[in-house]
Amino acid sequence: MILAGCLWILIGLRSLTGPEQMMTPSVFHQTFPAELTAALWIVTGIAAIVLSPFKHASELGLFLLVIQPGLRVASFGWAWLADLIPGPPPGDPLGWYSACVWLGVVAWVGHISRIPADVRAPLTGRRTRRRRVR
Structure with a gap:
């Protein structure tokens, strides 16, 4: 979860410092200002970290990690449907591909959500037992 949070922060910083994206009107997340996009990525990343x-708060952190990729799944999926339906606004013919990529990110977050927050030995997945100090 910490790794995902760091990646989210990097994506947010890239949206601030990188070149502007091409705007497709039907890809609704691209209509957000770069500052808002960066803030959403960075805040959710920091919160996840x-x-x-x-143990109990990590579930909220995992939910926050799903917000941005889930928004992109919906946005690119909508843009692809807009491309299939004739008329304005213009859609994105590769929206299905982008939606699948972001759906993979959502699945990855879902996968890491199954790792308990109190795992001490990540290579084996078993909790380490505390040794009693006498």
Whole structure:
């Protein structure tokens, strides 16, 4: 979850510092200002990092990690449907592909959500037992 949070922060920084994206009117997340997009990525990434050590709060962090990729799945899926339906606004013929890529990111977040927050030995997946100090 910490790795995902770091990646989200990097994506947010890239949206601030990188070149502007091509605007397709039917891809609704592209109509957001770059500052808003960056803030959404960075805030959800930081929140996931901060919440990751806590067993119950980590579920909220994982939910926050799904917001941005889920928005892109919906946005690109909608743009692809807009391309299939004749008339304005123009759609994105490769929207299905982009939606599938972001759906993979959502699936990855779902996969890491199954890792318990209190795992001490990540290579084996088993909790380590505390040794009693005498």
